Amino acid sequence: MPLPPGVSARDFQTVLRQFEAVVGKDWVFASDEDVELYRDSYSPFWHEPEDPVPSAAVAPDGVEQIQQILRIANNFKVPLWTVSTGKNLAYGGSAPRLSGSVVLDLKRMNRILEVNDRNHYALVEPGVSYFDLYRYTQEKGLNVFIDAPDPGWGSPVGNTLDRGGGHTPLRDHFSTLCGMEVVLANGDVVRTGMGALPNSRTWQQYKYGFGPYVDGIFTQSNFGIVTKMGVWLYPMPEMRFSGTVSVPKHDDLIPMVDTLSYLMNSNIVLGTTRVASSLTAQARDPELVALRSKPGGASIPELEEFLRRKNLPYWSIDLPFYGPTEVVPAQWAFAKRKFSAIPGVQFRDGATNKLPPSPEDLAKVANSVPLGVPSLAIFTAMERIGDGHIGLSPIVPMTGEAVFEVMDAFDKVIQEMGIHNVSVVPAGTYYPRSFFFLFNFPVVHNVEENRNMRSAFKRLVQVGAEHGWGEYRTHLAFMDDVANTYSFNNHALPRLHETLKDALDPNGILAPGKSGIWPKRLRKARA
Amino acid sequence: MIRPCVLLALLLPLAAFAADPAQAGREVYQKWCTPCHGAGLGKAGTEAAAAHGIKPAVLEQRTNLTPKMIETAVRNGVSFMPRFRKTEISNADLAAIVAYVGRK
Ligand SMILES: Cc1cc2nc3c(=O)[nH]c(=O)nc-3n(C[C@H](O)[C@H](O)[C@H](O)COP(=O)(O)OP(=O)(O)OC[C@H]3O[C@@H](n4cnc5c(N)ncnc54)[C@H](O)[C@@H]3O)c2cc1C
Numbered sequence: 001m002p003l004p005p006g007v008s009a010r011d012f013q014t015v016l017r018q019f020e021a022v023v024g025k026d027w028v029f030a031s032d033e034d035v036e037l038y039r040d041s042y043s044p045f046w047h048e049p050e051d052p053v054p055s056a057a058v059a060p061d062g063v064e065q066i067q068q069i070l071r072i073a074n075n076f077k078v079p080l081w082t083v084s085t086g087k088n089l090a091y092g093g094s095a096p097r098l099s100g101s102v103v104l105d106l107k108r109m110n111r112i113l114e115v116n117d118r119n120h121y122a123l124v125e126p127g128v129s130y131f132d133l134y135r136y137t138q139e140k141g142l143n144v145f146i147d148a149p150d151p152g153w154g155s156p157v158g159n160t161l162d163r164g165g166g167h168t169p170l171r172d173h174f175s176t177l178c179g180m181e182v183v184l185a186n187g188d189v190v191r192t193g194m195g196a197l198p199n200s201r202t203w204q205q206y207k208y209g210f211g212p213y214v215d216g217i218f219t220q221s222n223f224g225i226v227t228k229m230g231v232w233l234y235p236m237p238e239m240r241f242s243g244t245v246s247v248p249k250h251d252d253l254i255p256m257v258d259t260l261s262y263l264m265n266s267n268i269v270l271g272t273t274r275v276a277s278s279l280t281a282q283a284r285d286p287e288l289v290a291l292r293s294k295p296g297g298a299s300i301p302e303l304e305e306f307l308r309r310k311n312l313p314y315w316s317i318d319l320p321f322y323g324p325t326e327v328v329p330a331q332w333a334f335a336k337r338k339f340s341a342i343p344g345v346q347f348r349d350g351a352t353n354k355l356p357p358s359p360e361d362l363a364k365v366a367n368s369v370p371l372g373v374p375s376l377a378i379f380t381a382m383e384r385i386g387d388g389h390i391g392l393s394p395i396v397p398m399t400g401e402a403v404f405e406v407m408d409a410f411d412k413v414i415q416e417m418g419i420h421n422v423s424v425v426p427a428g429t430y431y432p433r434s435f436f437f438l439f440n441f442p443v444v445h446n447v448e449e450n451r452n453m454r455s456a457f458k459r460l461v462q463v464g465a466e467h468g469w470g471e472y473r474t475h476l477a478f479m480d481d482v483a484n485t486y487s488f489n490n491h492a493l494p495r496l497h498e499t500l501k502d503a504l505d506p507n508g509i510l511a512p513g514k515s516g517i518w519p520k521r522l523r524k525a526r527a
Numbered sequence: 528m529i530r531p532c533v534l535l536a537l538l539l540p541l542a543a544f545a546a547d548p549a550q551a552g553r554e555v556y557q558k559w560c561t562p563c564h565g566a567g568l569g570k571a572g573t574e575a576a577a578a579h580g581i582k583p584a585v586l587e588q589r590t591n592l593t594p595k596m597i598e599t600a601v602r603n604g605v606s607f608m609p610r611f612r613k614t615e616i617s618n619a620d621l622a623a624i625v626a627y628v629g630r631k
Contacts, residue, residue, distance in 0.1 A: 041609030107614035377569030382607040
């Protein structure tokens with residue numbers, strides 16, 4: 001396995017012995033076999049030398065051990081890549097950006113410090129998974145509802161720090177963050193928000209404390225090691241209902257999205273949904289294939305006519321509603337009234353679920369995440385994708401026009417570059433006020449195919465940026481590319497990040513390269 | 528008076544483990560394996576096995592899994608199933624899973 005850059009084999013052995021003295025022999029992983037476990041299982045660099053490989057991993061069990069590890073890492077300038085549950089699949093798993101980094105694996109710090117169901121929040125350590133949190137709330141009979149990302153084995157801390165999203169009303173996880181404990185590179189322990197007030201009584205109830213609000217700088221960054229996090233939970237709603245709205249014509253998407261935006265921004269439709277087109281399910285219909293493969297492709301009126309003959313809508317959206325049993329039907333009625341302005345609109349009642357779901361109800365659903373029960377059901381979709389995937393996920397305006405533009409621009413590049421098998425989750429509402437597109441690029445164990453896929457990915461990052469659509473998060477392999485697109489005023493924002501990096505971590509030991517932020521001594525590594 | 532109680536608390540899980548490793552494995556199995564390999568809807572490992580004609584598709588019901596096969600799957604991953612680190616599934620946990628799956 002590689003050594004940390006600039007560290008001799010002898011010094012590295014000393015580092016490992018010192019780590020062992022801190023955490024015990026069992027929690028330092030340096031054999032090839034053990035280090036292998038930290039590589040990215042969905043790496044776009046399979047069998048290529050660029051595949052990032054750590055030099056070792058160390059798993060502390062508390063803040064004091066982290067402080068001691070930092071002292072050693074500072075002494076020897078050993079880079080540390082922090083993971084909480086390390087399940088960041090599609091974005092790098094538990095692998096570091098820089099080969100030779102030591103993974104600081106916080107999975108052992110898995111204490112649930114508090115779950116409060118009067119004010120609806122939790123205070124957790126990094127190793128607590130969504131599954132753990134759910135089990136705990138069940139065992140204690142707490143009246144809270146968990147908003148998990150699709151895979152429940154990730155953590156509130158790791159997912160929130162990478163600004164992930166869920167599927168229910170609270171879905172934008174950064175917006176649920178309320179107070180953190182962070183260990184800085186020099187070992188100083190900082191509590192943010194009200195946590196800075198000794199004996200604070202509201203650390204998890206009021207986010208901002210006093211003075212500059214710094215929580216954001218510890219997300220998608222390498223400025224500190226988060227050791228505790230407060231997250232807001234949703235009070236258990238009485239029910240979930242989903243109703244589908246469908247429209248017949250291509251351009252109907254414009255008023256349809258405007259209405260969706262109105263309903264979501266008014267907190268009437270709550271939770272993650274997406275725009276769907278009947279053309280996706282019909283993609284293999286011979287008539288549609290013939291229409292699309294004629295010179296110039298299919299025109300919009302031809303596609304509309306094709307769908308009309310099959311009695312299918314052009315667009316549809318499932319609207320999720322969460323709330324009291326008296327209120328949800330009224331919200332659905334109101335939503336129908338608003339959408340009725342679109343000629344030819346149709347409505348269909350979907351599933352109604354009482355919350356919390358009973359075990360019998362749970363047994364009837366394929367994916368329980370929208371019902372507040374963490375799951376791994378999303379992986380049933382992976383059978384179609386293959387051995388893994390990475391996600392290209394631009395944030396775009398929440399308008400029908402933007403949906404047309406994105407599909408058009410990205411489709412062109414994907415076709416031109418001959419990339420097959422890309423699956424798209426179009427126009428999702430993981431984050432309020434904007435759309436989130438997710439293009440899943442399959443990762444295969446074939447060097448040539450992965451190379452082509454990576455060039456298409458990079459090209460799409462550029463094309464997106466040229467249109468004003470930025471990536472919300474990215475895989476290790478594209479962090480520099482994405483950071484470079486946030487270039488207003490001669491890269492003023494990345495330069496600010498670097499200024500902060502140099503001030504907070506002068507030896508450059510914390511996660512070099514995360515989000516394109518390199519410490520001074522490694523800055524030449526920027527792509 | 529306090530000492531014996533503390534000792535007893537420490538000894539209990541070990542004793543339980545020694546008495547029936549397969550039982551200890553059941554808990555680990557349910558935590559780490561059931562979400563994908565259990566019975567019922569939305570179980571990706573079970574669905575993938577069924578799609579490949581593997582019978583029975585529910586892992587726990589299989590009788591032809593060797594310890595090596597289980598260890599390799601957990602530490603190397605299989606297709607979209609990732610590798611599991613030792614901080615997630617320790618060697619002792621893995622041995623318990625092997626004992627549980629191989630109990631038949
Ligand atoms: C099929 C599939 C579906 C997915 N669906 C979703 C989804 O619905 N929503 C979603 O958001 N994601 C999704 N993902 C992506 C990813 O799996 C999740 O976001 C997952 O929760 C991230 O892993 P984690 O929680 O274990 O975080 P970790 O891997 O522990 O952390 C993520 C990153 O945050 C930083 N970090 C972690 N802990 C610390 C710390 N204590 N201090 C400082 N920095 C830290 C590190 O840079 C780390 O790489 C999906 C992935 C797959 C494969």
